Amino acid sequence: MLATIIDILSTGAFSASILFLVASGLQVVFGVQKIFNLACGSFYALGAYAGVSFVAAFARWGLPDPLFLISLLTGGVVIAAVGPFIERGLLRFIYGREEAFQLLLTFAIVLMIEDVIKLIWGRQPLTTGAVYLEFGSLSLFGATIPGYNLLVIVVAIGIAFGIEFLLLHTNFGRIMRGTANDSLMSQALGVDIPFLYVRVFTLGTLLGTLGGALQVPATQAITEMGVEQIVLAFAVVVIGGLGSMRGALVGALIVGISQALAISIYPEAEVFLIYAIVVLVLVVRPRGLLPATTA
Amino acid sequence: MRRTTLQQALTVLAFVVLALLPLVLDIYRTRLLITFFGFGIALLGFNLLFAHAGLMSFGHALYLALGAYTAAFMTSRFEIYSMELIVLTAIGVAALVAMLTGALCVRYVEVYFAMLTFAFSMLFYTALLKTYHLTGGDEGMPVDRPHLLGLDLTDVAYLDFLTGPYYYYALGVLILATFIMWRLVRSHFGLSLRSIRDNPQKAEFLGIPVQRYQLVCLCHCGDVRGGWRSPDGTSRWSGRCRTRLLDRVWHRGIYGAARRLCQPSRPPGRRPGVHQSARRGAVADPVLALGVRCHSCRYGDCCSNWTDGTIGSPWTATHARFAPTSIVSRS
Numbered sequence: 001m002l003a004t005i006i007d008i009l010s011t012g013a014f015s016a017s018i019l020f021l022v023a024s025g026l027q028v029v030f031g032v033q034k035i036f037n038l039a040c041g042s043f044y045a046l047g048a049y050a051g052v053s054f055v056a057a058f059a060r061w062g063l064p065d066p067l068f069l070i071s072l073l074t075g076g077v078v079i080a081a082v083g084p085f086i087e088r089g090l091l092r093f094i095y096g097r098e099e100a101f102q103l104l105l106t107f108a109i110v111l112m113i114e115d116v117i118k119l120i121w122g123r124q125p126l127t128t129g130a131v132y133l134e135f136g137s138l139s140l141f142g143a144t145i146p147g148y149n150l151l152v153i154v155v156a157i158g159i160a161f162g163i164e165f166l167l168l169h170t171n172f173g174r175i176m177r178g179t180a181n182d183s184l185m186s187q188a189l190g191v192d193i194p195f196l197y198v199r200v201f202t203l204g205t206l207l208g209t210l211g212g213a214l215q216v217p218a219t220q221a222i223t224e225m226g227v228e229q230i231v232l233a234f235a236v237v238v239i240g241g242l243g244s245m246r247g248a249l250v251g252a253l254i255v256g257i258s259q260a261l262a263i264s265i266y267p268e269a270e271v272f273l274i275y276a277i278v279v280l281v282l283v284v285r286p287r288g289l290l291p292a293t294t295a
Numbered sequence: 296m297r298r299t300t301l302q303q304a305l306t307v308l309a310f311v312v313l314a315l316l317p318l319v320l321d322i323y324r325t326r327l328l329i330t331f332f333g334f335g336i337a338l339l340g341f342n343l344l345f346a347h348a349g350l351m352s353f354g355h356a357l358y359l360a361l362g363a364y365t366a367a368f369m370t371s372r373f374e375i376y377s378m379e380l381i382v383l384t385a386i387g388v389a390a391l392v393a394m395l396t397g398a399l400c401v402r403y404v405e406v407y408f409a410m411l412t413f414a415f416s417m418l419f420y421t422a423l424l425k426t427y428h429l430t431g432g433d434e435g436m437p438v439d440r441p442h443l444l445g446l447d448l449t450d451v452a453y454l455d456f457l458t459g460p461y462y463y464y465a466l467g468v469l470i471l472a473t474f475i476m477w478r479l480v481r482s483h484f485g486l487s488l489r490s491i492r493d494n495p496q497k498a499e500f501l502g503i504p505v506q507r508y509q510l511v512c513l514c515h516c517g518d519v520r521g522g523w524r525s526p527d528g529t530s531r532w533s534g535r536c537r538t539r540l541l542d543r544v545w546h547r548g549i550y551g552a553a554r555r556l557c558q559p560s561r562p563p564g565r566r567p568g569v570h571q572s573a574r575r576g577a578v579a580d581p582v583l584a585l586g587v588r589c590h591s592c593r594y595g596d597c598c599s600n601w602t603d604g605t606i607g608s609p610w611t612a613t614h615a616r617f618a619p620t621s622i623v624s625r626s
Contacts, residue, residue: 036406100351103409231417234410271421
């Protein structure tokens with residue numbers, strides 16, 4: 001019994017860490033640019049594929065296996081370079097448009113990236129091989145927790161603190177929060193809005209790609225992973241509250257753990273349970289559990 | 296009627312050309328056209344939602360899949376082969392599902408609406424995928440060849456069936472759907488929809504349920520397509536309803552056609568103002584006279600000025616009578 005509970009909690013915390021990264025990318029972009037970026041799921045998929053490629057490449061160049069986390073993170077960071085291009089090349093044309101068009105455009109990006117992935121990496125599911133087992137596993141009251149999962153949880157918590165620090169204690173963060181509140185005013189005060197948007201979008205992209213890169217050793221990279229992640233990320237931000245970072249954290253924990261719970265008890269209900277929660281939250285607290293106070 | 300003559304003439308001409316095309320085209324291209332009819336019907340529905348009501352549905356594929364799976368279930372499980380029956384059942388099923396999901400979705404706007412519809416379609420997709428014993432998961436379900444207008448065409452060769460009777464059947468359904476939509480967007484109902492789109496605040500009070508009904512209409516169309524998309528491959532290989540494929544193909548289909556497919560030209564003659572139709576509506580729906588408005592309106596008198604405008608359709612009135620609270624958006 002205890003073992004089952006620990007199992008559920010640890011699996012849930014692992015998927016919550018990944019979900020938090022992707023959803024916080026969504027939140028950052030939504031908060032500042034007011035665009036609901038469906039492509040966050042594609043960045044996640046891109047990150048996963050880049051992670052696979054970088055792990056393979058670095059291993060060939062002689063990086064010892066236990067250090068594969070470095071190659072994953074590098075992959076995530078490098079592939080985040082698509083962010084500025086997408087922002088400058090496509091998104092900047094639709095800031096003033098209706099939301100429906102913004103959704104259409106970002107969804108078009110999702111489809112395009114999916115095809116680009118097929119073009120570059122092919123349709124076959126890819127894995128990072130056996131590196132997942134590199135960190136062994138931890139036995140606790142009869143439950144087994146893979147060492148890699150623990151590591152990812154630690155890294156995600158680190159990134160969460162990093163974002164917190166960035167938002168609250170740096171100048172960039174203050175500008176971001178100010179722009180989220182009132183972009184016209186911050187423009188009047190001399191903030192270079194287009195440049196800020198590029199940086200914010202890149203940050204959002206980076207969070208998504210890192211999430212994908214960290215996820216991939218535990219599962220595999222498949223072409224549909226992006227679309228599925230969008231729906232989960234949406235569940236996370238709706239439960240937590242759109243535009244709020246703490247909301248993303250709480251939402252990710254709720255979604256991750258209920259997913260793990262459903263999988264261990266009645267796997268068919270996995271998605272259903274999450275949406276039951278989403279519907280409940282929407283009916284009872286339409287603004288989410290921890291709505292953004294400012295933006 | 297004079298102002299729409301050109302558009303009507305072009306539409307009719309297009310249908311005539313389509314009817315003649317199998318004489319010219321080879322089999323492969325004729326088959327492609329059947330898919331085109333399918334998308335056409337589905338997009339009529341999507342267009343009603345997006346262009347006339349300003350609602351962006353990302354989960355439209357759900358209704359396609361519902362229609363397709365209804366057809367699959369009826370032919371291969373219950374051995375009902377009448378295509379007309381299949382289509383009617385598909386409409387019923389999709390309308391039911393749309394009422395349930397729509398009741399929730401229309402409470403929210405923009406991002407929430409789009410994502411909720413998307414979420415419902417993903418939910419259904421997962422359900423299809425996981426109930427392997429029922430739906431065959433990602434293997435799909437076979438759809439047996441249906442009877443068209445009561446004719447058993449089992450003896451006709453597969454490609455002959457598709458490019459002959461089935462082609463014209465599909466074209467007929469498309470024409471019928473186009474005509475219905477044409478009438479619909481010119482009715483009070485269509486007018487109400489556009490007033491909702493253009494001024495949601497004003498129309499919100501009774502606009503919301505209108506959108507719901509309109510969601511239902513949309514799926515009628517969507518699933519008519521679904522219903523016959525599947526039997527287009529009566530041979531087992533392409534006749535399977537592939538969940539993924541439907542989703543994919545559908546999402547791609549949306550973009551091109553979205554806005555203007557069946558965009559109405561201006562209504563013939565003088566465009567009836569909102570108030571005009573309102574008065575007519577108020578007279579036409581005796582339910583209103585019974586004081587439904589006060590009953591369902593939470594804002595007291597302030598809305599009475601413009602409720603008339605959107606309450607014009609009997610749909611709404613019925614709704615106001617039987618489900619007054621659910622009409623008012625709570626968000």
